[in-house]
Amino acid sequence: MNVKRKRRLGHGGGRVLGTLAVAVAAVTGAATLTPAAAAGTAPGAPGIASAWTTGAKNGVGTSTSPESQVWHTLGQGILNEVYYPQLDVPNVQDMQYVVSDGRSFTELERDATERTIELPDSRSLRYRQVNTDRDGRYRITKTYVTDPHRSVLLVRTRFEVLDGGPLRLYALYNPSLDGSGGGDTGATSGNTLVASDGRVASALASSVGFSKLTSGYSGTSSDGYQDLNSDHRLDAEYARATDPGNLVQTARVPVTDDSTFTLALGFGADRSAARSAAEASLSAGYESARAAYDRGWHDYLSSLREPPEAITSRGLGTQYNVAAMTLKSQEDKTHRGAFVASTSIPWGEAKNADECCTPGYHLVWARDLYHTATAALAIGDRAAAERALDYLLDVQWNEDGSFPQNTWLDGEPHWPSLQMDEVAYPIVLAHQLGRTGDEVWAKLRKSADFIVDNGPSTPQERWEEEGGYSPSTIAAQIAGLVTAADMARRHGDERAAQRYLSTADEWRNRVDEWTFTTSGPHGDGRYYLRVDDDGNPNNGHQLCLNNGGGCHDERAVVDAGFLELVRLGILSPEAPTVRDSLAETDELLRVRTPNGPGWYRYNHDGYGETADGSPYTGAGVGRLWPLLTGERGEYEIAAGRSAGTHLETMARMANEGYLIPEQVWDRESEAGFVFGEGTGSATPLAWSMSQFLRLAHNMDAGRNLETPDVVAERYVR
Known part of the structure; x- marks a missing residue:
């Protein structure tokens, strides 16, 4: 069979931010951070229980080419499930940005912004999300394409500081690889975050690199978002999360008051293949992938x-x-x-994702x-x-x-x-x-x-x-x-x-x-x-x-x-x-x-x-x-x-x-x-x-x- 069907034991899975994760963290005291080394193995496995996301997508996308075996979905102003290598294998709960001033606030773009979505080209399945902070401090504009030549999702991002600053920007990635939120492990590989579970691996890279990277377990002290939320700084950087569980990966993106860059989320049968795919897409460039992506949809409609x-x-x-x-x-x-x-x-936020296959x-x-x-x-x-x-x-x-x-x-x-x-x-x-x-x-x-x-x-x-x-x-x-x-x-x-x-x-x-x-x-x-x-x-x-x-x-x-x-x-x-x-x-x-x-x-x-x-x-x-x-x-x-x-x-x-x-x-x-x-x-x-x-x-x-x-x-x- 091409799809994993076994039921895994244990806990883990994607983050249910604002509800399950926060509630569990509050009860267990997980949000209270303990000092950690700058590099090492993340504690807290397997993390809290997991769920998927709402069924209400307002954007979907994939390349028309068969070489690119990745599909993405959008909702609530962020990236939701991503499917690879086929359409019945979800691998991502969500990915979004976290914004902080390093002193007084840390917030998720999903929860803190007014959101719009648009189709820049009416003849291409290419969506753009525009998320503007309700307090008027920043705006995040993201355009999504899948590389027609590789199993890589590219997220072209513009981050603008509208008032005050400077501000810090972090990518928060919640993998749920191979059809479940449990069983994932992750690590830093060079300037890339890699993760794997069974026959699916992912790699998150940036066209401008990352200045900090960490892998941990959702809702625990090693969770990068919990770290940021405690004192508005990413203090702990864990080089690896080796025990299978509810993995969450966080990376700081170097930005100014007006920065444009590309995130690449690559997939493969192992970490090396996923990283190579992500790096190859970044090397070829977003504009090349975007042009080929649009051309494929134009040709189909024609x-x-x-x-x-x-x-x-x-x-x-x-x-x-x-x-x-x-x-x-x-x-x-x-x-x-x-x-x-x-x-x-449908109603995925209320469905447990700890085991394969929801x-x-x-x-x-x-x-x-x-x-x-x-x-x-x-x-x-x-x-x-x-x-x-x-x-x-x-x-x-x-x-x-x-x-x-x-x-x-x-x-x-x-x-x-x-x-x-x-x-x-x-x-x-x-x-x-x-x-x-x-x-x-x-x-x-x-x-x-x-x-x-x-x-x-x-x-x-x-x-x-x-x-x-x-x-x-x-x-x-x-x-x-x-x-x-x-x-x-x-x-x-x-x-x-x-x-x-x-x-x-x-x-x-x-x-x-x-x-x-x-x-x-x-x-x-x-x-x-x-x-x-x-x-x-x-x-x-x-x-x-x-x-x-x-x-x-x-x-x-x-x-x-x-x-x-x-x-x-x-x-x-x-x-x-x-x-x-x-x-x-x-x-x-x-x-x-x-x-x-x-x-x-x-x-x-x-x-x-x-x-x-x-x-x-x-x-x-x-x-x-x-x-x-x-x-x-x-x-x-x-x-x-x-x-x-x-x-x-x-x-x-x-x-x-x-x-x-x-x-x-x-x-x-x-x-x-x-x-x-x-x-x-x-x-x-x-x-x-x-x-x-x-x-x-x-x-x-x-x-x-x-x-x-x-x-x-x-x-x-």
Whole structure:
């Protein structure tokens, strides 16, 4: 396997500054420093417990070149997780600057500044963070690129003293190598800080060198930030931290009142390789790497279709470009075609990172991959869609024809359940791509047989929490069987074609019987349920939500998944059951935010921040999902109406870095959240970005381009 999966014992991990680390230090007295030699071995291993960072990223980046196997994420004005050598291995909790006058104050830029983020070039995934001290003393401007030729992240930094001075600047680096915050060791190597854990090593270097360097353990006396915070000077310099633990490295950068320099964070299989990479990037220079980085993204966007009129007429060109580039950035460079759901760990600040491997959204779901592939097709990146299908068939496909709930990039299942829509979508995608040859059909025939033998009920529907008869899952299975029948006929297998079609026809004729209640407690009592346990939507069985949402009469829980019956060409948008369900769906699930209409996944959803805004840890309040605004827009297109409001709403729900989140806040602004803007959930979510791109092209086409023609012709047209 390419990714470490073992569970490590012990403690350690990244810093949780301002919360866990400070609290533990206060309780243990760790912030009280003891004298130490200028060089030696750091005490305090393994340090305090660790966590990751918020899932709310407002910037992501990577080079378009396969040689550079590093990805970075930005949030809260600083650098967050960095992935290397592939997209399911996070190696950094965060890196930021510490500013001090050496006498009266020491502060973290994350906590002490007003922050903005910008895109200097609308056709390159290159972000700039500008952090200005709230007291007006300094400004820090950072621009991020990855070296297209090496696995190195370059941070071009300008430090300006605005008032007073002189001031001192320190780089504070929190490695969490090889997928966990524990087990790291570090040292000074020349004028570079190096660290390692297992098969991953890092090296932090500067174009102007460092005047002081130290490695220690987070929250203890050897922690450089704790040292600075005690008397505003970096008194102790530890040459090495040899015991595995929660490593933190600190380096003083020599600056004047206006200094510009470059940090290089290099990665490799060992410390020597990481240091060599960082030094080579610094030697080649930031401007060379920046020009090549931008050129790669310019060339990629130029290879795509022109943005549709739905985008250009609304002035959404930058949003469109960022969505397209972000989707490309979510593809691994070793396992080609493996697009992760998100380079984020939702509510990561509340998830222990001591052991490998925290299951964030850096996994591959067949359903999310289908949405990414159809968006890639829409924007003109057919090669990406082809690679996605190859990955599905070559890596995720099981011998019985099924697909796992999700996998690590090497195909190892993570969550082991089965979702029947994920068995069907690869068939639909292959049909849309015209990939119906012998080798593909040999596998997808087994998938179609698996659907016939095991559907239409599913162990989990698309929200991954409940099993039973789900309108959205049944829709995917019907579309999968009808497209499979078309493939079977191309291969001269009329018997298989008839088996698939007869099953699809029966399920299409019975979907209302299984999922449409006529005795519900909402509205006129007639609407599709989210999911029914036994195919009797009127018996009022209890549905207990597996995310802290409580137990309810299943007739009381609705979602908009029935719209998949329209999108996939199984029911007309004017079907009475569809029209009957819209009123209850909008009454229960729609919220009119300042950015436009948003919808909940379903009522009583518990997957979101708690009522007071704390991170989700197993129970909370589900918030609004922008992708559902896009799905409603596709329904409007199918019904012959405009989806402009829905496209514009999705764009407004994007954050300042143009990334569209998984969830947005659903009520008046409070607890640090803004009504209609992103939460601590996964941002960017590839599904959200895909839905935005696909909706824009569907608007221009006047129809939903991903609707399988053979399905619509059989049931609607």
